[in-house]
Amino acid sequence: MNMRMEIELTELIVRLAGHDAMLRAAAMDEFLMYTYKVRRCPKTRSHDWTYCPYAHRGEKARRRDPRKFPYHGIACPEFRHAGECRRGQNCEYAHGVFEFWLHPTRYRTRLCEAGLMCPRRVCFFAHSPEELRPEVIHDCFRCELRGHTVGVGRAVDDVVGPCCAKPACCLGGVGVERGKEDGLEMPDIEWVVDLVK
Secondary structure (H helix, E strand, O other), X not given: OOHHHHHHHHHHHHHHHHHHHHXXXXXXXXXXXXXXXXXXXXXXXXXXXHHOOOEOOOOOOOOOOOOOXXXXXXXXXXHHHHOXXXXXXXXXOEOHHHHXXXXXXXXXXXXXXXXXXXXXXXXXXXXXXXXXXXXXXXOOHHHHHOOOOOOOOEXXXXXXXXXXXXXXXXXXXXXXXXXXXXXXXXXXXXXXXXXXX
């Protein structure tokens, strides 16, 4: 094999390895958004649930599957205030830190403050600009139920206004105008720090 062929082969191997790493990262993202603390743990013996990626009865990190329960990546005001929500699984907002930050519209849409030095086992944030996912706003399913035209999802830059002509509709009638929900958006992340170290 001549030198040129060796260089081309090396470049191909590096490219394929990079492609493989990208596929692994995408699979990990899919797992964290749609399976982590959603699917019930298949283990029958006792084990440390803080190290287990699956859901366990009674744990705070447990969450709803965003594909089965069409909730928004916005913190539920009732859950945030009282620690529970009377709408339960039917609520259209995120209950807790895991539902909020692992929601497909939120997960890895912001950079981690620790960057590549992040010590967390599970981190909701991107560790480099390459890991950043585009922030997408999905129109509310409340409008869809009322027969309004609803898009599948739009990049934040494409959003001009609410998904329908009724701003309160998009916030589930909680009495907050669209654009003023910033105070409602962010759940308290303090309790989760110990869980994801």
